[in-house]
Amino acid sequence: MTDTQQVEQSAPAETNKAQITLNMLRQWGACQDGKSWFSNKFPQGAEYGETMTALYADKKYADAQWLTRNAFDKAFSKEIVISDVNSLIALTKDIGETEDARGYGAQIGSSGNYAQIGSSGYGAQIGSSGYGAQIGSSGDDAQIGSSGNYAQIGSSGNYAQIGSSGYGAQIGSSGDDARIGSSGNYAQIGSSGYNAQIGSSGNYAQIGSSGNYARIGSSGYGAQIGSSGDDARIGSSGDDARIGSSGNYARIEAAGHNSVTASSGGNVSVKLGKNGAACLAWHDGERNRFTNLYEGEDGIKEGVWYRLGADGLPTEVEAA
Template identity: 45%
Template sequence: MSEAEKNPPQIHIERIRKWGACGSGRDWFREKFPEGGSYEDVIDALRADDRRVDANWLAAALFNDLTGDLSEPAQSIVRDEVRQGARLIAEIADALGEASSGDYAKNASSGDGAKNASSGYGATNASSGDGAKNASSGDGAKNASSGDYAKNASSGDGAKNASSGDYATNASSGNYATNASSGNYAKNASSGDYAKNASSGDGAKNASSGDYATNASSGNYATNASSGNYATNASSGNGATNASSGYDATNASSGDGATNASSGDGAKNASSGDGATNASSGDYAKNASSGDGAKNASSGDYAKNASSGDYATNASSGNGATNASSGDGATNASSGYDATNASSGNGAKNASSGNYAKNASSGRNSVIAAAGRDSLAKGAEGTWIAIADYDENGMCIGWATGCIGVDGLTADTWYRARGGKLVEA
């Protein structure tokens, strides 16, 4: 059982008031839950009273509160997983072992290879046997299997799919669905909004195309993909891959060699493992890595790349981007206008090709090269600086070079190129 399942989010009147709940919603909540209640209980009560709009609002409000403050490969994963889920529902429907069309029906089987199917609302399917298949098209359905090779599929809203067996497959096309698997090589897929996919097994795959989706995996080599806005992808395993094409997505990985990719604006990519790769193509994106040899890359304007590990690489092609590194031997590179490259580690390299760039290094024996017009550079003693020199017509006429601490060049002082020489800015 996950920590979230042991301690489900609690909803109380002060909390929903802070989130901006309407007066009608607050009155309903006070009557139903005078002492507060768990998120799941409140959602269930709202649906039972046919307050689906309020249920939608609560899901989004809680998600935003908890989270606070790409491309085509990612979309391909999502489409493939959801298609497989849809095929799974059809496959099970063609070969039913136990079937029920009534609302709130319950199907249970302890045998291997059993099949459970229900088209009614609120149905529950459960199987402990290997190779079992559970399918439901009703809203609020629950599918559970503890056997290996089990398959759970639901097309209804609010459905829950859970499997503890290896190689399990969970698929849901309904909103607010929850897919969970603790087995190795499990696959979780959802196309509904606010869906949650979780897997603790090695090699697991989580995919969601809905907005506000959450994908989480603690296993090695896991793959998390989301095309919805505000999605969150998290993995603690080595070699994990997180991909999101939605705006404001968050990708986080603590494993070595992990890959985080986002194509949406305002996305956040973070990695604490060595050799990790963070990439974003959207504006205002943030890439951060604390491991050695990590790589941060952004193509959007005003993006920020930061690394604290040695020999990290930060690169940006957008205007106004910021690249920062504190580790030794790091490399910061920018091709956009008004970019800023900063390094505090020894032996770092800062390079910019865009106009009006700023390159700064506080580590010893670093190297700075600025090819753009009206660029600035400063460094610690021993830092070599090369800045392209331009005439009044914007034509490059040569380079101004020098070493900090030699020929009167002082540390921590901004320099620009004028007349083939480095002069204080």
């Protein structure tokens, strides 16, 4: 999605912050093929999560990356996060119970507690509704869903889509282009692959990513988010978030009250909420130094993007 050709189709007005419309895609500079696909698939527009699920279903992974990047950069909101999480959870909720299957396209369902499910084939669909499930998948294009509490889910294949609605879920993914969503409280989510898309709408989530180009969103209270890859996009709308980033070129939006952000990477952009604070690194030509930003002090304003200049002082910048 790179060229800016227009398609002749009217688009409905945006009705909620998670809604994606043809008009938005035009404004963001989508390519002709991408706009045509969207207008044919969703003539009236669609929510972000529904759009992402459809892109993955059609294996349009590059377009999914493009949409995520633009949605996080230009339209991030808690509604975007919730839409993505809900879409992922709905993806596998109707998988029925079947016998164990190890081949391609396996469909595995379990409703009992403490289930142990493993799959090594491509395109697996795995669903579990019992407590304490342990689910592992090593094939590409897996769809994994769990609604029970304390699930442990691991995936090493690329293009995995993982959704969990139970409390205390532990989710790990090492494949590239993973989509991970959790709506339960106290989720622990980790990803080491590139282009990870991680969303959490539950409170007190712990989210970590070490791959480059991660897109991490959280709408719950008390989130703890860490990223060590370059070009991360991190957004949090819940209060009392704690966000840390060591990669370069990160863009961090901490819109909730009393959020704290720390970054040791270079060329980082940050946006703070009410009573928010940030600690950003810079280099004076001889050594590394830190500059502290406090919303409401020294001209730092709520909801404004800042980046440090060569002198280590914060400067307002255009929307990151």
